[in-house]
Amino acid sequence: MARLIRMDHTGHTTLAEWTAGDADAVEAAVAAFRAQLDAGYYAVVSTGEGRAEQVRELPPDADLVILRRPIAGG
Amino acid sequence: MAVLTETERVYWRPRVDARRLTVRGRTWTTTTVAHTVPFLGTAALLVGLEPLAAPVAAVAIVHAWVIPDLYARRGANVLKPKPRADEAAERTSIGLLGDLVGHAARSTAARTGLVIERGALGVWVVGEAGAVLVAPGGRRAFCFCVSVRDPQLPSGDRIAHLLLALREDEAGFATVANLAFSGARWRVRRRLAPALRPALDEAARLAA
Numbered sequence: 651m652a653r654l655i656r657m658d659h660t661g662h663t664t665l666a667e668w669t670a671g672d673a674d675a676v677e678a679a680v681a682a683f684r685a686q687l688d689a690g691y692y693a694v695v696s697t698g699e700g701r702a703e704q705v706r707e708l709p710p711d712a713d714l715v716i717l718r719r720p721i722a723g724g
Numbered sequence: 725m726a727v728l729t730e731t732e733r734v735y736w737r738p739r740v741d742a743r744r745l746t747v748r749g750r751t752w753t754t755t756t757v758a759h760t761v762p763f764l765g766t767a768a769l770l771v772g773l774e775p776l777a778a779p780v781a782a783v784a785i786v787h788a789w790v791i792p793d794l795y796a797r798r799g800a801n802v803l804k805p806k807p808r809a810d811e812a813a814e815r816t817s818i819g820l821l822g823d824l825v826g827h828a829a830r831s832t833a834a835r836t837g838l839v840i841e842r843g844a845l846g847v848w849v850v851g852e853a854g855a856v857l858v859a860p861g862g863r864r865a866f867c868f869c870v871s872v873r874d875p876q877l878p879s880g881d882r883i884a885h886l887l888l889a890l891r892e893d894e895a896g897f898a899t900v901a902n903l904a905f906s907g908a909r910w911r912v913r914r915r916l917a918p919a920l921r922p923a924l925d926e927a928a929r930l931a932a
Contacts, residue, residue: 657884659809659876661816692729694888699826700842702891703726716820718885720730723902724802724853724869 654679654708656686656717665717670710683708683715691717728889728896740898742845745857749864752906756792763788792911799867799905800915802854803923805837809878817880824884838923839883840930843894847927850890851920852882854901858909862928865909870901 654666665686666679683693687706695712697703708715731739738744767781767788808814822830825839833839841848846866849856857866872885890897905912913924 655820657817657820657877657881659813659874659878661813661878661881662820694892696824696891700891702888704729704892716884716888718888719872719874720733721870721872721885721889721897721900722730722733723900724871 652679652710652713652715654683654686654715654717656691657719662716668710676708676710679710680708686717691719693717726893728893728900730889730900731893731896734900737899740845740895745845745859745866745898748903749859749866749906752903756795756907759791760788763791792907793915795905796907796911797915799856799865799907800912802867802869802904803838803849803851803856803916803920804853805879806852806882809876813878814880817878817884819880821880821884821887824887832923832926833883836920836923837879838920839887840923840927841887841890842930843890845894845898847931848890849923849927850883850886852879854904855886855890855897856912856924856927857898858924858927858931860931862930862932863909864906865912865924866898866903867905867912868898868901869904870897 651667651669653664655662655664666682668675668679687693693705694702694716695705695709696714705715763784767784770777770781821833821839825833829840839850841850846857846859853871854867854869857868859866870886872882909924909928913921916924
């Protein structure tokens with residue numbers, strides 16, 4: 651089952667879970683995904699060892715989509 | 725290739741690449757030499773003119789040592805751990821971080837709290853408040869100050885934020901980050917807490 655998680659003060663929170671064939675679950679995940687992007691989070695998926703990619707649409711076939719905050723130089 | 729979104733906020737900075745990094749490293753070295761040589765020259769001159777001025781010369785030599793050491797300390801601070809969040813959040817965040825890295829990196833993280841990540845520019849040691857890049861060859865270190873601006877995040881999530889950004893776009897990551905120090909790796913190592921040193925040693929081994 652695929653998961654949309656947000657890194658936060660609890661460690662992380664699972665916002666949605668879905669399988670590609672479950673249209674309702676995908677729809678709910680897409681809604682949660684968009685709400686988090688609107689809140690300023692960036693969504694990232696792993697694309698292989700040592701590689702990741704920011705996504706702006708929920709990839710329904712991804713196993714794990716991680717929401718992160720922007721980083722900045724200190 | 726995807727560009728790290730955060731680079732838009734530092735649009736005036738030229739994008740980092742291996743050549744620019746080398747130039748910045750040399751500039752740091754030149755600056756360090758420029759800070760150090762006048763003190764050493766003064767010490768030599770004092771002793772040459774008046775041997776009894778040796779104590780004053782010794783003070784000048786100490787200055788010549790301390791100035792680069794202070795820079796190295798600033799660089800090492802990017803790997804300094806932050807105060808811990810509550811235990812459950814720490815455990816959860818460490819679990820997620822463990823899922824993101826391979827076995828070897830997980831082992832180093834368990835021992836030191838730092839994550840090692842190979843990149844095109846060298847080998848990175850990622851901490852909570854920045855990352856140290858050990859350049860190919862393993863002798864020079866670049867200390868980058870960069871973090872996520874959320875004081876409530878547990879340690880694993882802080883590192884995971886940086887790790888994911890680094891994996892998205894390594895050059896963009898180095899562009900967004902502020903360079904806190906560049907110089908000999910041993911200088912940074914000396915200023916690290918002993919528990920953190922194995923991570924830098926491992927990065928140097930991989931970069932050699």
